[in-house]
Amino acid sequence: MDFFDVLQSRRSIRNFNTRPVEQDKVRTLLEAANSAPSAGNLQAYEIYLVTRKEDRSKLARAALEQWFIAEAPIALVFCANPQRSAQRYGKRGASLYAVQDATIACTFAMLAATALGLATVWVGAFDDDSVRHAIKAP
Numbered sequence: 001m002d003f004f005d006v007l008q009s010r011r012s013i014r015n016f017n018t019r020p021v022e023q024d025k026v027r028t029l030l031e032a033a034n035s036a037p038s039a040g041n042l043q044a045y046e047i048y049l050v051t052r053k054e055d056r057s058k059l060a061r062a063a064l065e066q067w068f069i070a071e072a073p074i075a076l077v078f079c080a081n082p083q084r085s086a087q088r089y090g091k092r093g094a095s096l097y098a099v100q101d102a103t104i105a106c107t108f109a110m111l112a113a114t115a116l117g118l119a120t121v122w123v124g125a126f127d128d129d130s131v132r133h134a135i136k137a138p
Contacts, residue, residue: 013119016072032112038101044085045102048077062130
């Protein structure tokens with residue numbers, strides 16, 4: 001798909017079918033995310049791939065009862081890693097650059113998903129601690 005067609009085609013979708021996402025597509029999404037620019041090329045983020053319905057249900061609950069998350073065949077959770085960025089950039093790295101890195105990586109993954117014929121939605125309303133618990137993040 002042409003890049004500008006990808007931009008025009010991308011939509012926030014909240015109705016998902018339950019067909020599994022092929023492993024090669026998942027790998028392509030993760031590669032796209034990791035190719036995103038980041039401050040100092042530190043990639044100050046972690047990506048959690050959530051495939052189990054039970055875990056996606058926990059995410060949906062953590063995202064203020066947004067149950068469409070549980071219905072998607074997979075969920076990618078992008079977490080900033082402020083410590084990684086702070087090692088080089090101090091407080092600004094921890095409070096800004098790590099969040100920017102995670103955000104850009106997520107956007108690259110969303111655009112790649114569109115190019116692969118997959119649907120996505122950005123979820124910004126959630127309880128941080130509940131998400132951390134759902135994905136077993138530190």
